Amino acid sequence: MNTFERALKAWGKEPQMLQVIEEMSELTKEILKNINRKKDNINELIEETADVEIMLEQLKICYNIADAVTKYKTEKLKKIDQRLDEWERKNNVA
Numbered sequence: 001m002n003t004f005e006r007a008l009k010a011w012g013k014e015p016q017m018l019q020v021i022e023e024m025s026e027l028t029k030e031i032l033k034n035i036n037r038k039k040d041n042i043n044e045l046i047e048e049t050a051d052v053e054i055m056l057e058q059l060k061i062c063y064n065i066a067d068a069v070t071k072y073k074t075e076k077l078k079k080i081d082q083r084l085d086e087w088e089r090k091n092n093v094a
């Protein structure tokens with residue numbers, strides 16, 4: 001069992017999913033501080049980004065959606081790339 005699975009087993013799925021929300025809100029707060037208050041909070045951004053990534057790993061295990069997320073992400077990135085190709089062509093970006 002990896003760390004994410006152990007955390008879900010030890011602390012429970014519902015508390016961990018609420019923790020996902022809590023960590024996302026902490027990251028939201030740090031992004032807003034950085035932009036709105038021009039705050040130098042790079043260490044907080046690093047920490048909260050890591051916290052969210054750790055919780056998202058648990059979310060994927062909790063809902064058994066890791067493979068589907070990977071698949072969707074690949075398709076989404078292809079579409080984004082196509083949009084960027086179009087944008088760069090229109091804006092004469094090399």
Ligand SMILES: [Mg+2]
Nearest residue numbers: 023026048051
């Ligand atoms: Mg946090």
